Amino acid sequence: MGIISVFIEFLEKLGGKTIEVTEAPIRKIPRREMSIKDRLELLKQMREQIEKEKEEEEERIIEEAIEWREKVITKPLSERIAEGVLKYFRGPVESLSRSIKGLELDLYRANISMSKEKYVALMLGVGIIAGIISFVLSIVIFLPWDISILIGMAGFILGFMYMRFYPKILWRRRVEDVEKALPYVLRHMASLLSAGVGIAEAMVSVAKSDYGVISEEFNLIIQDMHKGASFEDALSRFEERMASDSVTKVVKQILRAIKFGGDLADILYKMADEFAFEYRIKLMDYVQKINGIAFVYMFMSVVMPTLLIVAILAGSLLSKRLIIPISGLAVLMLLAFPLLSTIIVVMIKRAEPR
Known part of the structure; x- marks a missing residue:
């Protein structure tokens, strides 16, 4: 019994010491009541902090909205129409794009940087918009409903077909612009060649000049060469994009002069005079x-x-x-x-x- 009592006494002393140690930090903290002024000041600081956080959140939301709006506005309308149609009609668009032959070549020649599927979606979008406008105009001028529906369908077909042939129309315009600018470009290149500048540098000069479409095409030639294509291959691609007799004649004369030798500047001068006369x-x-x-x-x-x-x-x-x-x-x-x-x-x- 003596051993048990000694052990119980030891446990009581140990527990008391533990309670004393745990309560020590609490006793060291001074206890004081906050005054009404301190409470009001604390509430004021909390309110200011909440308002500041709210303003920061509103500014962040406004900045995100402005950034999103700038992205949407800077994106071309044609891109937005195509993406909207693809979002809801991807299956029919992909099926229709597989059935349309020669569209990729037309887009390549027209220098339209848009995939075939996206352009087919654009064709459908323009057709739908044209059909709706035609139908509404028919209703406005008090035509019967059946005739208005037929006119709306005709508007859809016309809009769709116009967009199908638009790359070809744009390609022909580009060819016309290139052929009109050829005499001036050839004289430009010939003058640089006469001054001792190389043919590649002369083409870079044309690309940096303001000759319209032909400057864009020369820039594509330079980009092809930077990607690893040879000078002959880059010119051949330019000839393929244009599919023009005048461009073919110029390309062949340049390649022949480089391969077999000859006064290329004089050749370009003569071709410029010939095109101008024609x-x-x-x-x-x-x-x-x-x-x-x-x-x-x-x-x-x-x-x-x-x-x-x-x-x-x-x-x-x-x-x-x-x-x-x-x-x-x-x-x-x-x-x-x-x-x-x-x-x-x-x-x-x-x-x-x-």
Whole structure:
């Protein structure tokens, strides 16, 4: 029993010492009541800190919104339309893109940096927008619903087909711009070659100059050479993109002069004079043709609508009723005659010499 009592006494002393050690830091902390002024000051600091954090959060949200808006605005509208269509119609777009042949080559020649699938999505998007606009315009001019639906479908088809042939149209425009600028570019290169500058440096000078499309094409040639293509291969790709007799002639003359030797500057000068002379001949023929087309345009856009209105009024007076409904007359005046005028303008533009 004596041993047990001694052990219990030891445990009691150990427990008391432990409690004393744990309570020691608490006893050292001074206890004081906060005054009302201190509490108000603390509440004021907490409120200021919360407002500051709230302002920082609002500024962060505004900065993110501005950054997102800048990205959306800087992105071309065509990209946004294509991405929107791909988001909801990826399956049909991919199936349709596989069925359209030759589109990749058209995009390559037109220098359109867009994948085939994305461009097909753009074709569908433009077709849908054109169809909706055509349908709404038909409703606005009070056409029947069935005719409005047909006009909307026609608008979709026209918009879709226009975008299908737009790369070819753009490629032809690029070829025309290149052929128009060829005499000036060839003289530019010939003057540099006469001064002792190399052919590659002369092409770099053209790429940095403001010759329009041909400066872009020369820049692509330089990029191809930087990527490892030979000078001959880069020029051949330029010839393939243009598919122009004039460009082919220039490329072959340059490659022949480099391979077999010869005064390349003199050759370029002669080709520049030849292209300039051919363009002047074409321009004279164009002026003669445009006189007849201009007469047709004036007749279709001014004389014919006036004669039609007079004929409708005369027929309506004789029959004592309007022989053509208002909706039909609106279609003629707002769609038919402007369309004919547009076709004539396009013919005049297409007849312009390269």
